[in-house]
Amino acid sequence: MKYRVLKKQHNSKKCIVCGMENNLGLKASFYEIENNEVVAIFKSLEEHQSYPGRLHGGIASAILDETIGRAIMIKDPNMWGVTIELNLKYKKPVPLNEELKVVGRIIKDTRRVFEGTGEILLSNGEVAVTAQGKYFKMPVDKITDSEFQEDEWKIIASSKDPKEIDI
Template sequence: MNPIIEFFKSHIGQYAADISPSSLGRWLNGKLVSVEEGSVVVEFVVREEMTNPAKILHGGAAASMLDDVMGMTVYMLGRESFYTTVNLNVDYLLPAKLNDVLQVKSKIIRAGKTVINIECQILNADHKIVAKCTSNMVVTGVKI
C-alpha cells in the first residue's frame, strides 16, 4: 500500500488552499476529486483572475492547472527525488468561461527511472475537452 496515495485519498473533497505545499497550487485552489495510482482528478472553478481580456480561461492558467495536477500525480509514485517538467505540449480546444467548473484528469503513460511521460486533460461540465497536454518530467537531484 502506497502511503502517499492513502494520504491523498484522505484529502478527497478538500481544496488546495488548505492543503497544498505549492504556492501556485494554493492560488489555483483546485478541489481533489479522486485519486488512484497513476491518475488524479482535480476540480477547478474559473475565477476572474484566471481569465484573459475576453473573459475566458487564460492559456497560462490552463497550462498551470495541467502542470500542477501532473506534478501531484508524479509525486504520488513515492520516488525519493523531485521530478520537474521538461516539456509541456498543450492543445487548447475549447474556451472555458468565468465561473465554469472544470475537471483536470491526469494519467501516467510510462514511469521510467529518469523520465516520466504523462498526459492530462481539462474537461468542462459537458465532458468536452477544453485543453489537453502531454509532458515529460525528469528526475532532479533534489530529494523530497
C-alpha cells in the same frame, strides 16, 4: 464514469495553482482516484481571464502541468515531477467562474523521468485542453529547503471533499 477517491493530496500556502493562502491562485484540490489518475478540481477567478469570460491559456497550462506532474506522487508521495517539456492543444474555450476538473496520468515511467498526459474537462464533460509532458523525478529536498514540507505543504481536509469523482 465514477471513480472512487483513494486519497487527497497536499496543498501549499502560496502556489499559484494549489496555494490555499494565495488570494489570486486557483486553490485547486487534487485527488488520487482508483484508476491511478489524479483529478484536480478548481474554480477560476476573473483575474485569470484572457478574453472576456475565458480562462487565460497560461493558467490552463499551469493547472495541466501541476496535475500531470503530481501523478508521480501516486507511486511515491515524496517524489515530485519537475517539468522538462509541456505541449498543449487548445480545443475549446475554458469559461471563468465555473468548477472544472483536470485529469492527469503517467504514460511512461523510467528511473529518472516520466511522461504524462492530461486534459481539462468542461462541466458538460467535453475536453477543452489537452497536454502531454515530460518530467524529472525529484525529491522535495532537492527542489527547496526542508522546512517546506513542515510549514508549506499540508493536506487540507474539507467536508466538501468528494468520495467519488465522475469523469
